[in-house]
Amino acid sequence: MRTIAIMNQKGGVGKTTTSVNLAAGLAAQGRKVCLVDLDPQGHASLHVGEEAYNGTATIYDVFAGTRTFSQSQKLVDSNLWVIPSNIDLAAAEVELSGEDRKEFILKEAMASDPEVQKLDYVIFDCPPSLGVLTINALTAATEVFIPLQPHFLALQGLSKLFETTALVKRRLNRDLSVSGVVLCLYETGTRLAQDITDDLFNFLSHSEPSSPWSRAKIFDSRIRRNIKLAEAPSFGKPIFDYEPKCAGAIDYKNLSDEVIEQEANA
Amino acid sequence: MRTIAIMNQKGGVGKTTTSVNLAAGLAAQGRKVCLVDLDPQGHASLHVGEEAYNGTATIYDVFAGTRTFSQSQKLVDSNLWVIPSNIDLAAAEVELSGEDRKEFILKEAMASDPEVQKLDYVIFDCPPSLGVLTINALTAATEVFIPLQPHFLALQGLSKLFETTALVKRRLNRDLSVSGVVLCLYETGTRLAQDITDDLFNFLSHSEPSSPWSRAKIFDSRIRRNIKLAEAPSFGKPIFDYEPKCAGAIDYKNLSDEVIEQEANA
């Protein structure tokens, strides 16, 4: 089972769009996938048409210990489950702050639930912050994918991201590594996208062997800017159900294929 | 003197791009403008070429009380000053949490500094959060401009934003009102941008007379998506110095003109 945190503390860079469409792309290839919405904004939940109303199981129940991980999973398509979130999760950040082992609630919920082992992929959509919800994803996961918009200011936040993953790896989760960067909102044909991608490539090729980045690559599949990807959430559908022939669907299919190919090298 | 908070807790929607280019546009028309970078990421500072190194005055000094507001201003162009920020400001959020009147530090620093009154505009670039730094902008300012990307998920965060401004108005700053929404990253010719703009318009026209939104309008000037706006920060220049003829410069000039026209109706 692969456990992947989709993470970047910068807002609006494509975390949710990537979490939802990668999960859907993997499920379409027959993998059993659970998408976990870790953002109190509940955008991933909205995006798959699973707005969490009163009484619905949410990831908050897992944090509060009132439901198990698998009890909170909701089937949204063949091979695709979601554990939705809603604004209750914002309370979790406060409630957890005093708790012992607050960084490991998700990990321990998954480890103690045999049903979870039947999944091929668990994908965590992280909120735009480095708080306790993101840290729970980073201890529950072994892989990190970083969506990144190839803009100048986007690179500035990267060093903070690196520090956090390195800290988590050293202190909380020895198995953590950054598998790669997914270039999102890619404006093809612009100098800026090319320059920033080159800068990123240079940065990654000079990383310390002991850092969690040492084997991170830039995924070959780049997600181009495509209005269809921004429309899909308003229909509560992954891109493949909304507009299967558009550039956004092609790009996320390519990414899913690339992620599946990695299985052979694991 | 007009004091304007450029605010939206959602990340990557154009707050910094708008703060910098609106400030520069107003200064180009002869207004004395001070741009205040309230984000520990320091993006507005970078964008005007004022990265704050050791020893440079920053907005942290104003929060710490070690420098006055006007002592921290740095002239970056004719009529345009910036008070830069850097990562030290992240410490302020923690240090302030116990303080009495922590929501009013900026306001009081400005009120006690006669030099500040010589300015025509103070523009606060807020971080993507509703924490103490943003609250300081909302008590120091009388106006709020909300940059918004006309996407489906962008509307979801709006109610939280409304609650916060209403709460601040009621409890901390009776003079606060939301002047308007600046549509940013506008993808012309797309159904999505048009639909979301219509939804926003309907929302605003049905607001409570007592809410801070009751006279909020959507600025006529919309800022179109334009790669030049994303390139300018890497040169440390507002758009008018970097690429004066591009669509981004035209749009921000229009916005500056529209803001200046408001002076007649004040």
Ligand SMILES: Nc1ncnc2c1ncn2[C@@H]1O[C@H](COP(=O)(O)OP(=O)(O)OP(=O)(O)O)[C@@H](O)[C@H]1O
């Ligand atoms: N490739 C793309 N082309 C066009 N629009 C996109 C693309 N990727 C994402 N978007 C849109 O851009 C906005 C931000 O994307 P998204 O919500 O996935 O980012 P995020 O990193 O999850 O944001 P947050 O930090 O708020 O969680 C959304 O409105 C989304 O629909």
Ligand SMILES: Nc1ncnc2c1ncn2[C@@H]1O[C@H](COP(=O)(O)OP(=O)(O)OP(=O)(O)O)[C@@H](O)[C@H]1O
């Ligand atoms: N109209 C536009 N056209 C193209 N790129 C833009 C436009 N406006 C902003 N950008 C780019 O989009 C990214 C996000 O914009 P910006 O930094 O202004 O948003 P922000 O709301 O201040 O983000 P944060 O929440 O991180 O403070 C930046 O890389 C910026 O250069």
Ligand SMILES: [Mg+2]
């Ligand atoms: Mg998201």
Ligand SMILES: [Mg+2]
């Ligand atoms: Mg900003």
